[in-house]
Amino acid sequence: MQRRQGRVNAGLLLLLYQISQVGLQNIPSVTLGVLALNIFLFLNPVRPLPEVCISVNEGFYRRNWQRLLLSPFHHADDWHLYYNMVSMLWKGIMLEKKLKSVWFAYIIAVFSVLIGVVYMVLEFMLVKILDDPSYEMTCAVGFSGVLFALKVLNNHYNPGRVSSVLGLQISSKYACWVELVAIHLISPGTSFAGHLAGILVGLMYTMGPLKKIMKACAGI
Template sequence: MQRRRRGVDVGLILLLSQVFQVGLENIPPVTLGTLALNVFLFLKPLKPLLKVCISVDQGYYQKDWQRLLLAPVHHADDWHLYFNMVSLLWKGIKLERKLGSVLFGYIIAVFSVLIGIVYMVLEFALAGLLNDSSYKMNCAVGFSGVLFALKVLNNHYHPGGTSNIMGIRVSSRYACWLELVAIHLCSPGTSFAGHLAGILVGLMYTLGPLKMLMKAIAGDFPYFNDSARQRDYYSGYSRHPSYPYNTPGDYDTYTGGLTEEEQFERALRNSLHDRGRNFIALDILSYCLS
């Protein structure tokens, strides 16, 4: 797996443009820091992609556990980075304001590692069920698994509403499942197990067991209660009355007026029109639109 370089990184330029449209002062600190880390490691990767991607063979058998940390924050190319980070902007602004920066950062850190573990379990299970050892060699890279998990959290903390996925209207609660299937069918080279791992980790948190475990590990960590989150919310960026991103509609300011579903459909149409763009970028697409 080698990073695809095509001269000018148009996806990176578009990403930076949208970040500045939102305004650095309007992006919560953990979201901004996570985005900056991904961009920095895209420009200055710690290792080649083959040395950071996570697989059963490299992670479990070869005991290269550092890949659990490196795989989520490295991307195959500029479009892969672009789609992931735009999705992170949307989810990060909503969730970090809801949960507080400390808890949101804790969630990002735990999810990034745990999704890699669940991904290896899924690939190992598929290898056994289908009697195909190639699943153990499948190597995944990118932030999309975390984004699928964050989508589950976003739908949990902001319930209601519907999403339009490729013309199909579905409750936002179930949108991630339809997106999981749609992305795999339209872009078969993407990591189905990686995206599924993200959904499963998100459900493990929202349904209780993972959240309880994280709370137990954190001990007296105060940010699991609403009053602490409220203090965190008013202690920083969100205290400013001019903060413009208080409603989902304000997302239009950095998506060119497109809804998340429209971005999803446009990206899939582009993929079908030009299979040369069927690189792992669509692997992470707006996964997680909404």
């Protein structure tokens, strides 16, 4: 899970180009801050990837809870960063304007940690169901789980839209599920459990008690 060194980070350069095309003045503050944080930690990681990724073994058994905070904001390589941050750019612009910056920042913070917890629960279930302890060691990094959760929110606040997934026109209500399967088939190395955790947390917010709990904790 080490980054390839000694090469031009084409994905990072393309990401910076995309951001410049949108214009910094057109990107809401929290979205811009998330982009900046991810880019900064890509260039200046807190620790090597094997020491920030989240897994059942590291997060639960070894009690390295700090990984819940670090893993979403570190990426395996520049293209991992590019695809996640371009997705964050557009989702953030739409959702932050809808939800307002303070609440959107609150959502990002809660989702980032909670998705890691749900991810560990899913991997632990796989260990028990499949009787395969290797799932305890499966270590994940990246912001994609949060992005799947934000996709659920975006579809919730913009119902009736149609999304294109691999050229297929899918109702936005089901697009995240189709995309979950499609990404896993195209790139088997991606974290299926991490993406599923994002969808589940998004549903916990839009259909479950999470939004009420967050409001209660915020004193609203």
